[in-house]
Amino acid sequence: MDIEVNDVLVMKKAHPCGSQKLCVLRAGADFKLKCLNCGREFMTPRTKIERKIKRIEK
Ligand SMILES: [Zn+2]
Numbered sequence: 785m786d787i788e789v790n791d792v793l794v795m796k797k798a799h800p801c802g803s804q805k806l807c808v809l810r811a812g813a814d815f816k817l818k819c820l821n822c823g824r825e826f827m828t829p830r831t832k833i834e835r836k837i838k839r840i841e842k
Contacts, residue, residue, distance in 0.1 A: 785834050787811055792820065792841040793833070799824075804838070 787793070793806045803821030810816035815833055818825045 785837065785840075787815070787830075787834075787837075787840060788842075793817070793837050794839045794841065795836050796838045797836060805841075 787808060789808050789811050791808045793808065795804045795806060798804045799806070799819045799821065801819060801822040801824075803819055805820040806817040807820055808815060809818050809825065812830070814827050814829055816825060816827050817833070
């Protein structure tokens with residue numbers, strides 16, 4: 785899956801705040817993601833996040 789910094793990931797499951805959109809701050813073996821609604825930032829392994837992505841907006 786081709787994911788780059790500044791892409792917006794639309795997730796299958798919403799964040800606890802209700803938003804499905806996450807911005808990619810850092811890409812690699814681990815991703816740093818920021819929720820576009822509540823602004824929370826978190827790290828997650830690539831293998832874990834890829835399964836949850838519905839689509840990628842460039
Ligand atoms: Zn959120």
